[in-house]
Amino acid sequence: MNKIKVVVAGPRGKMGSEALRMIEKEEELELVACIDRNYDGFKVQDIEGLPPFEALVYSDINECFQSIDADVLVDLTTPEVGYQHTKTAIQYGIRPVVGTTGFTKEQLDELSDLAEEKGIGAVIAPNFAIGAVLMMQFAKWAAKYFPDVEIVERHHDQKLDAPSGTAVKTAQLIQEVRTSKEQGHPDEKETLTGARGAELDGMRIHSMRLPGLVAHQEVVFGSTGENLTIKHDSFHRSSFMTGVKLAIDKVVTLDLLVYGLENLME
Numbered sequence: 445m446n447k448i449k450v451v452v453a454g455p456r457g458k459m460g461s462e463a464l465r466m467i468e469k470e471e472e473l474e475l476v477a478c479i480d481r482n483y484d485g486f487k488v489q490d491i492e493g494l495p496p497f498e499a500l501v502y503s504d505i506n507e508c509f510q511s512i513d514a515d516v517l518v519d520l521t522t523p524e525v526g527y528q529h530t531k532t533a534i535q536y537g538i539r540p541v542v543g544t545t546g547f548t549k550e551q552l553d554e555l556s557d558l559a560e561e562k563g564i565g566a567v568i569a570p571n572f573a574i575g576a577v578l579m580m581q582f583a584k585w586a587a588k589y590f591p592d593v594e595i596v597e598r599h600h601d602q603k604l605d606a607p608s609g610t611a612v613k614t615a616q617l618i619q620e621v622r623t624s625k626e627q628g629h630p631d632e633k634e635t636l637t638g639a640r641g642a643e644l645d646g647m648r649i650h651s652m653r654l655p656g657l658v659a660h661q662e663v664v665f666g667s668t669g670e671n672l673t674i675k676h677d678s679f680h681r682s683s684f685m686t687g688v689k690l691a692i693d694k695v696v697t698l699d700l701l702v703y704g705l706e707n708l709m710e
């Protein structure tokens with residue numbers, strides 16, 4: 445069996461370390477290297493708390509891709525670093541699977557164009573939890589009948605980007621089926637800036653950051669005499685690993701960039 449050779453960027457992070465534990469259990473995957481700001485030249489097994497892989501750690505992504513033979517880069521870092529890594533991977537013909545959130549629309553468009561130009565598969569998924577993907581799809585369906593909607597996302601207080609990638613993706617999916625409209629009273633005024641949350645095409649997005657949380661979202665629809673709430677909770681980062689594995693399996697068969705795990709689920 446030919447194993448899929450994987451590089452993980454961000455191995456010491458909350459998601460990256462979970463991805464290493466997933467790869468350790470999957471027979472069809474082989475960890476060939478990691479990319480980390482520190483520990484250049486170390487073996488993964490020499491970093492405290494990480495699984496016993498012999499694969500080397502590189503601080504320089506170019507050096508990594510020039511030194512090893514890899515099929516897939518799994519990026520779980522920070523918005524700016526993740527964007528640069530994704531671009532570099534496509535240029536080297538290594539297929540990126542990107543969980544990192546916070547990319548702008550312009551960055552996504554640029555990466556998509558680059559993948560198409562090079563004929564390289566790529567997956568960028570703001571949420572790898574199957575339940576979260578279903579929540580977004582259910583919300584898209586509901587929005588056909590309930591155009592008034594607000595999104596409330598709650599995350600741990602170490603998160604860098606707000607709103608979450610999932611909340612933005614949910615709003616974009618709803619936007620595909622909902623006639624654009626401003627919500628709330630036409631004359632409403634915020635007496636405290638930000639009280640009504642962020643705004644995307646008239647939809648409001650509210651972001652909470654608290655210790656103890658992992659990743660949670662409610663999509664709340666309002667209509668005459670009724671409300672519908674679609675809710676998803678990730679209580680542990682293992683919830684994202686089924687999706688990361690699915691994306692790795694699928695990306696090696698793709699020749700363009702796919703944005704959103706729903707496009708890979710039958």
Ligand SMILES: NC(=O)C1=CN([C@@H]2O[C@H](COP(=O)(O)OP(=O)(O)OC[C@H]3O[C@@H](n4cnc5c(N)ncnc54)[C@H](O)[C@@H]3O)[C@@H](O)[C@H]2O)C=CC1
Pocket residue numbers: 453454455456457458459460479480481520521522523525542543544545546569570571572573602605684
């Ligand atoms: N798509 C999904 O299902 C999920 C996506 N995420 C996203 O994944 C990303 C990572 O999240 P967490 O693991 O919670 O964050 P974290 O802060 O625990 O980990 C980020 C890691 O990136 C590393 N890093 C920063 N700059 C680097 C560089 N230049 N080279 C290599 N590594 C570098 C840091 O050292 C850190 O270990 C975030 O953007 C988050 O929003 C998080 C959970 C689920």
Ligand SMILES: O=C(O)C1=N[C@H](C(=O)O)C[C@H](O)C1
Pocket residue numbers: 545570571572599600603604607608609610611658659660
């Ligand atoms: O930072 C996180 O933790 C998460 N980020 C992703 C997002 O921004 O949507 C996915 C999930 O919500 C966890």
